[in-house]
Amino acid sequence: MSKDRLIIFDTTLRDGEQSPGASMTADEKVRIAKALEKMRVDVIEAGFPIASNGDFEAVKAVASVVKDSTICGLARAKKIDIDRAGEAIKPANSGRIHTFIATSPIHMEQKLRLTPDEVVEQAIAAVRMARQYTDNVEFSPEDAGRSEPDFLCRIIEAVIKEGANTINIPDTVGYNIPHQFGNLINDLIERIPNSDQAIFSVHCHNDLGLAVANSLAAVRNGARQVECTINGLGERAGNASLEEIVMAVRTRQDVFECDTQLDTTQIMNCSRLVSGITGFAVQPNKAIVGANAFAHESGIHQDGVLKSRETYEIMRAQDVGLSANKIVLGKHSGRNAFKTRMAELDIEFGSEEELNEVFANFKTLADKKHEIFDEDLQALVTETSTEQMNESLKLVSLSVCSETGETPNASITLNVEGEEKRAAATGSGPVDASFKAIEKITDADVELQLYSVNSITSGTDSQGEVTVRLQQNGSIFNGHGADTDIVIASAKAYVNALNKLMANDKRTHPQLGDV
Numbered sequence: 001m002s003k004d005r006l007i008i009f010d011t012t013l014r015d016g017e018q019s020p021g022a023s024m025t026a027d028e029k030v031r032i033a034k035a036l037e038k039m040r041v042d043v044i045e046a047g048f049p050i051a052s053n054g055d056f057e058a059v060k061a062v063a064s065v066v067k068d069s070t071i072c073g074l075a076r077a078k079k080i081d082i083d084r085a086g087e088a089i090k091p092a093n094s095g096r097i098h099t100f101i102a103t104s105p106i107h108m109e110q111k112l113r114l115t116p117d118e119v120v121e122q123a124i125a126a127v128r129m130a131r132q133y134t135d136n137v138e139f140s141p142e143d144a145g146r147s148e149p150d151f152l153c154r155i156i157e158a159v160i161k162e163g164a165n166t167i168n169i170p171d172t173v174g175y176n177i178p179h180q181f182g183n184l185i186n187d188l189i190e191r192i193p194n195s196d197q198a199i200f201s202v203h204c205h206n207d208l209g210l211a212v213a214n215s216l217a218a219v220r221n222g223a224r225q226v227e228c229t230i231n232g233l234g235e236r237a238g239n240a241s242l243e244e245i246v247m248a249v250r251t252r253q254d255v256f257e258c259d260t261q262l263d264t265t266q267i268m269n270c271s272r273l274v275s276g277i278t279g280f281a282v283q284p285n286k287a288i289v290g291a292n293a294f295a296h297e298s299g300i301h302q303d304g305v306l307k308s309r310e311t312y313e314i315m316r317a318q319d320v321g322l323s324a325n326k327i328v329l330g331k332h333s334g335r336n337a338f339k340t341r342m343a344e345l346d347i348e349f350g351s352e353e354e355l356n357e358v359f360a361n362f363k364t365l366a367d368k369k370h371e372i373f374d375e376d377l378q379a380l381v382t383e384t385s386t387e388q389m390n391e392s393l394k395l396v397s398l399s400v401c402s403e404t405g406e407t408p409n410a411s412i413t414l415n416v417e418g419e420e421k422r423a424a425a426t427g428s429g430p431v432d433a434s435f436k437a438i439e440k441i442t443d444a445d446v447e448l449q450l451y452s453v454n455s456i457t458s459g460t461d462s463q464g465e466v467t468v469r470l471q472q473n474g475s476i477f478n479g480h481g482a483d484t485d486i487v488i489a490s491a492k493a494y495v496n497a498l499n500k501l502m503a504n505d506k507r508t509h510p511q512l513g514d515v
C-alpha cells in the first residue's frame with residue numbers, strides 16, 4: 001500500500017525570523033530558501049509581507065528564484081495584509097497565502113476585542129480575498145490549542161466552504177500535551193463535515209519542549225502537513241524542529257502511515273546555513289544536527305558501534321548529510337576545486353567579482369588554517385556577503401595587547417560612513433577592551449545582552465564564530481562574525497549588530513496589535 005505524503009511547510013524565514021534578533025536580509029533569505037528547495041521542502045513560508053518593506057521585498061525575491069517549492073506569504077485576516085501578500089507571491093511558480101485570526105476566548109476578548117461571530121465573518125472574508133490572488137489558501141485559527149473545539153469546527157467548516165484548502169491548527173503558546181493535541185486533530189477531522197476538502201496541518205511551539213512530540217501525535221491522527229523550522233528556530237522557545245520531525249517519520253516508518261519527500265542528506269547543510277546566518281548556535285547535544293548527535297563517547301558504545309553500527313545508532317550520519325571525510329580543501333587548492341566544492345554545497349555566486357572576493361578570503365583563511373572544512377566555506381560566504389553589504393560601519397583594523405598582570409587594551413580603526421576613525425580603550429579582557437573602543441567611536445547607547453563564542457570546526461586553529469546580542473529601546477539585534485582570531489571575530493560581530501541596529505527597518509509583529 002502506498003503511503004500518504006506528509007507535506008513539510010518550513011517557516012524558518014517567517015516564524016523563525018520572529019526569534020528576537022534573528023531577522024534576515026533578502027539575500028540571506030534567498031540563500032536559505034534555495035537550500036530548502038534543494039532539500040525538497042514542499043512549502044516555504046518566506047515572510048510576512050505587510051511587516052515591513054524589507055520583508056515584502058524578501059518574499060518577492062524568494063518567490064522569483066525558487067521554482068520547485070511553493071512560496072507562501074503570511075497575512076492577518078485583513079485586506080491590507082492579503083493584498084500585500086498576494087503581490088509578494090506573484091512571481092512564484094506556485095504561491096500560497098496563509099491567513100490567520102485568533103480563535104481562543106482569551107485572544108478574541110483581550111487582543112482582538114471581537115465577538116466569535118465577528119471573528120468568523122472576518123475569517124470568511126479573508127479567505128475570499130486571498131482566493132482572488134491564488135487558489136492555494138491556508139487558514140489558521142491562531143491559538144487553536146486553547147480554543148473551544150465547537151468553535152473551531154464552526155470556523156473551519158466555514159473557511160473550507162469559502163475555498164481554504166489547508167487548515168493549520170497552531171498550538172501558538174506551546175500549551176498542549178501530545179495525546180490531547182492528537183485527539184484534537186482526530187476530532188476536528190471527524191466532526192467537520194467538509195474536512196475531506198482540505199489538508200490538515202499543525203504548527204506547534206516549544207514552550208514546554210513538546211513541539212515535535214505534539215506534531216508527531218497530530219500526524220498519527222491524520223495531519224498531513226507539519227509546519228516547522230530548521231534547528232527549531234522560532235518565537236520564544238522556538239517551533240517544532242524540521243530535522244527532528246522528518247527523521248522521526250523516516251526512521252519510524254513502522255508507526256507512521258506517511259512519509260516526506262525530503263532529501264535528508266541536505267539537513268546538515270541547511271542547519272549550518274541557518275545557524276551561520278542568524279547567529280543562533282546549535283547546542284552540541286541537539287538531536288540530529290548537534291555536534292554530538294552522532295559522536296560515541298563511551299568505550300562500550302564505541303565498541304558496539306564498531307562491531308555493528310545498529311547496536312547504538314538508529315540513523316546513519318550520512319543520511320543527514322554528515323560526511324565521514326570532512327576535510328575538503330587546503331592552501332594548495334585551486335580556484336576550480338574551490339568552485340566545485342562550493343557548487344556541491346549549493347553555493348552559487350552572482351558574479352565573477354563575488355567569486356573572486358570569496359576565493360581571495362578563502363586563500364587568506366587557508367594560509368592561517370591549513371585544513372578547510374565545509375563549515376569554514378559556509379562561514380566564508382556569510383562573512384563575505386556581510387562585508388559586501390552597504391554598511392555604515394566597517395572594521396578596518398584592530399590591535400590588542402593582553403599580558404599577565406597587565407590591563408588589556410585595544411586600539412581599533414573603524415570606517416564610519418566613509419571616514420576612518422580610531423579609538424583605544426582598556427577593559428577586563430581583550431574583547432571587553434575592543435568593545436569599549438568601538439563604543440567610544442560610535443557613541444552607541446546599547447545594552448550587551450549576550451556574547452557567545454563557538455568554534456566552527458574542531459582544533460585550536462578553528463575559526464571562532466561569535467554572536468553578540470544588543471538591546472536598544474526594547475529592540476534586539478544579533479550580530480555575528482567569524483575569524484581564526486576570536487577577538488577579531490568578536491569585534492566583527494559587535495560591528496555587525498550595530499549595523500543592523502542602524503539600518504533598523506521597523507517591523508509589524510504578526511501576532512500583536514489589532515486585526
Ligand code: KIV
Pocket residue numbers: 015100140142143170171172173203205510
Ligand atoms: O504560532 C502561531 O499561531 C502562528 C500563526 C501565525 C500560524 O505563527
Ligand code: ZN
Pocket residue numbers: 015170172203205235
Ligand atoms: Zn507560530
